[in-house]
Amino acid sequence: xxxxxxxxxxxxxxxxxxxxxxxxxxxxxxxxxxxxxxxxxxxxxxxxxxxxxxxxxxxxxxxxxxxxxxxxxxxxxxxxxxxxxxxxxxxxxxxxxxxxxxxxxxxxxxxxxxxxxxxxxxxxxxxxxxxxxxxxxxxxxxxxxxxxxxxxxxxxxxxxxxxxxxxxxxxxxxxxxxxxxxxxxxxxxxxxxxxxxxxxxxxxxxxxxxxxxxxxxxxxxxxxxxxxxxxxxxxxxxxxxxxxxxxxxx
Numbered sequence: 001x002x003x004x005x006x007x008x009x010x011x012x013x014x015x016x017x018x019x020x021x022x023x024x025x026x027x028x029x030x031x032x033x034x035x036x037x038x039x040x041x042x043x044x045x046x047x048x049x050x051x052x053x054x055x056x057x058x059x060x061x062x063x064x065x066x067x068x069x070x071x072x073x074x075x076x077x078x079x080x081x082x083x084x085x086x087x088x089x090x091x092x093x094x095x096x097x098x099x100x101x102x103x104x105x106x107x108x109x110x111x112x113x114x115x116x117x118x119x120x121x122x123x124x125x126x127x128x129x130x131x132x133x134x135x136x137x138x139x140x141x142x143x144x145x146x147x148x149x150x151x152x153x154x155x156x157x158x159x160x161x162x163x164x165x166x167x168x169x170x171x172x173x174x175x176x177x178x179x180x181x182x183x184x185x186x187x188x189x190x191x192x193x194x195x196x197x198x199x200x201x202x203x204x205x206x207x208x209x210x211x212x213x214x215x216x217x218x219x220x221x222x223x224x225x226x227x228x229x230x231x232x233x234x235x236x237x238x239x240x241x242x243x244x245x246x247x248x249x250x
Contacts, residue, residue, distance in 0.1 A: 030062065032070040036080045040117070043081060047178055048119035053077065078123040083131030085120050088113045091140050099148035100237055106141060107166050107233050114170035118177060121170035149245045158240050165236055169229050176225075195221045 038059050043051050053074055057064040071077050089109050095102060114121040129138050138159070145155035180190040202210075202217035213220070223231070 039077050040081050082123050082127050083133045085117050086133035094144050096147035099144050110166050119174045121167050124167045
């Protein structure tokens with residue numbers, strides 16, 4: 001008697017010339033939330049240049065056309081991703097009496113969040129703050145400066161310059177991160193090599209034309225990116241403090 005038990009229907013085995021079929025996988029229901037989460041994952045892993053509607057669609061196992069019912073295009077996707085990232089920022093209750101301390105904490109927190117997401121700072125440079133989290137951050141800084149006594153017009157300029165500094169510094173860091181990734185180096189090895197080349201180059205400069213750059217090369221490269229960020233931030237906050245009405249009156 002032939003044993004007809006097997007993997008086919010009703011105990012009939014599948015003939016060897018037929019290809020086995022994988023169980024059909026249910027596609028996830030597309031939504032703006034899912035598309036933005038997937039886009040952020042691509043950006044974090046591969047950088048901004050790799051991000052596209054087609055790349056996100058590929059990750060979601062669908063066609064690019066299906067994404068446009070939820071996101072207008074790459075520009076809107078970038079705005080939504082940036083706003084999603086800003087949602088990670090933790091903001092305290094505004095305290096005008098501690099405005100300088102709070103602005104320092106805010107700028108440091110934004111810098112930390114942006115640096116944690118590869119090239120997202122690059123997208124921020126071309127994004128107009130209009131999302132929920134962008135507006136939340138803007139209201140915090142603008143309101144803090146106004147409540148501390150700065151006229152709204154000047155508070156607007158101070159907020160703009162502070163934001164540009166933080167985003168610009170984070171973007172510079174993302175450029176180094178991209179080079180590190182391309183070279184397959186860890187952060188310490190990369191910066192030791194990068195800074196070492198700068199030091200060696202400056203020491204070869206003709207002393208009669210560039211005496212200060214040559215003689216103080218060690219001082220030029222002495223501080224790391226974190227120290228330089230906080231130094232620049234202190235300069236900005238000191239400048240804002242000097243323009244506060246109370247400081248002028250004193």
